[in-house]
Amino acid sequence: MADPFYITTAIHYPNGKPHIGHAYETIAADVIARFQRLMGRDVRFQTGTDEHGLKMAQKARDMGKTPRELADEMSGAFKDLFDRLDITYDRFIRTTDEDHHKASRAIWQAMEAKGDLYLDRYEGWYSVRDEAYYDEKELVEGEGGEKLSPQGTPVEWTEEETWFFRLSKYAEPLLELLKTPGFLEPASRRNEMIAFVEGGLKDLSVSRTSFDWGVKVPGHDNHVMYVWVDALTNYITGVGYPDGGEAWDKYWPASLHLIGKDIVRFHTIYWPAFLMSADIPVPQHVFGHGFLLNRGVKESKSAGNVTDPNELVDLFGVDSLRYFLMAEVVFGKDGSYSAEALVNKVNAELANSFGNLAQRTLSMIHKNMDGKLSDFEPNGDDKALLGTVQNACREVLPQEFEALNFSVGIEAWLKAVFACNAYVDEQAPWALKKSDPDRMQAVLETLFIAIRDLAIAIQPVVPTKAAAVLDQLGVAADRRTYGDLADEGWFPALVASGHTIEKPVPAFPRLELPEAETAS
Structure with a gap:
């Protein structure tokens, strides 16, 4: 087979059960993987779970579990769903995997050897839910006057010793990359990221000392890596970094990172900068798809409209769900379903x-x-x-x-x-x-x-x-x-x-709405 094609989804954060958005992205990636195989390409497809970070540690504590127990339980729920959705992944990666810790330490050491990491003190706004740092000028005001992230999530003032990555050093090569035709799509996401870089890049805090559920910083066991350094590294872990080998030579750089529009910054600014620092080629293409809305409304636990994709499969079958999501939604834009x-x-x-x-x-x-x-x-x-x-x-x-x-x-x-x-x-x-x-x-x-x-x-x-x-x-x-x-x-x-056509069995029987849906 010719023309290797390496596709990844974002790895999913398993602090709760998978929802329809997780199914949507992973189905789309599977459609791409199957399509490329049918085109004769040698495809590698990776998905998985992002299991470290403060959010997981807090959720586990609230549930009376260890972070590892929560990660095992919820990661299993994601894997079960993807198997049920007929997802043809080659690897389901977990950031708790031993080879992933090794890869994360290796990229850290490569960035450190380049002189791009330094120890200092961080003071600023942090969103636990987004696992992201925000500048004061990015914050928005909530209904009660409280400060919120651009995603509408709570932020808290954080002060701690931290390692910093010299993100500012990479402003020019990042701008050149973002302006490269085909690197980031759709165009609306590309324009947002170009504006973000042109607005000035600050060095990025890349370690935490306030909790210990994560990959330890080499030589500094009181620090764990910022969850996004660890999470993004999964893409190279899965093809053999840092040892190299046949999979590494064949599949890296990745052909496509398929992600949600809310994490484009991490994938097209932070991730390429880390790779440039470590002298690793950057991915060829990043696509930030839109959100899937429930009857036009974003799903949330508070709104009580979170959909378990398993229930949709129970009611309508896997292929019906796959067809609807791919046929109904203009890929790259928000879509709605019911x-x-x-x-x-x-x-x-x-x-x-x-x-x-x-x-x-x-x-x-x-x-x-x-x-x-x-x-x-x-x-x-x-x-x-x-x-x-x-x-x-x-x-x-x-x-x-x-x-x-x-x-x-x-x-x-x-x-x-x-x-x-x-x-x-x-x-x-x-x-x-x-x-x-x-x-x-x-x-x-x-x-x-x-x-x-x-x-x-x-x-x-x-x-x-x-x-x-x-x-x-x-x-x-x-x-x-x-x-x-x-x-x-x-x-x-x-x-x-001499093939004979037997009496056919209907491949696409009509679906029926459950009574509860009909009455609503």
Whole structure:
């Protein structure tokens, strides 16, 4: 396989159970990973949990647990969810892993050897919830007059001895990096970060002495690393830093860091600066996606609207959730979801359109042709439909997915599905059975070929359901890549094999809203 592709999600903070936002980012990363594999690339995909920091220590104390006990329990909940969501990660990394502590100490020592770390005293505002330091000018006033971070989280005045990183030293190379086409997207995030750097960078406090749940600073055991130094290092831990080796040589620098828009600063200013200091190449691309809102409102425990993605899977299934999130939300912008919106979209587009197309076509081949396929000569209408489907599946969808425009790619795919259904209505194969059986056969086999293309193309989004359709078509499991879409010999080979279409099983049954949702 050619062209290695290393994709990461942000590692998730496990001070509570995973919510829909965690599912959204990780599903999107999985769609990208699956897409790149189908494009023939050698993909490495990493996700995991960020388990250190004051927030974890405080939460564990409040629950009467040790930080490690809380980390083990909650990290397990994240891993279980991602396995359930059909996430094809190569490594689920935990910042408590031994090799990660080793990598964190190594990058620290590399930055220290460069002269970029020094001991001093920190006095300033800190948000425990964000695990972030804020300048006075960044703070906003709360309803009660209290000072809040730009994210609206409480801040507290902190004074302690700390190690500092010479962030100010890297202002010019960071500006050059941020202005490099393709490094940070969308453009709105890039402009924010350029403005932040141009506003002047202060050196960054990178250790704490007020708690001990974290990676110890080499030679200074009373200090633990600032959680973001440790957290960001996970991306290089997972490919073999500091020892190097085959994975390191193949996959670093990362092809894509996929993150939420609220942590862009850490990934495009702090992280590249740490890497520059340690003489490590910076990642190729960072994408800051938007938030997923519950009926247009940000989820919070206080609002009582936090959604457990496991409940959505229980109600609607994994592929339905995956499809809705990728098709409904313009990637990079905030999006909204509700159970009603999910049911309506999945029923209209998957069940009624693509699912019904596959079910009707295979049923008619099974019933009217004894399930047997044969060679046929397509006419102008057939060729026009296949051209429409091929353009969507082989050109538009891959181009849009490569650019992370998932909803646009899926819309092009859906238009090809609609074209197939319009072709069914126009050709009326049920009427041709008596008047022109040969034409009926050509129509159904044209649709058969179109459905194969459509099922292959949508695999990254609905992998299980697409596989079910391809299985019923008789498409071999090793002949389902985007490269295989251009193989004109697959259908004659399937005909020659004597493959028989059995009575089909609906791949996309209609969803029903639970009574509680219907009544609300």
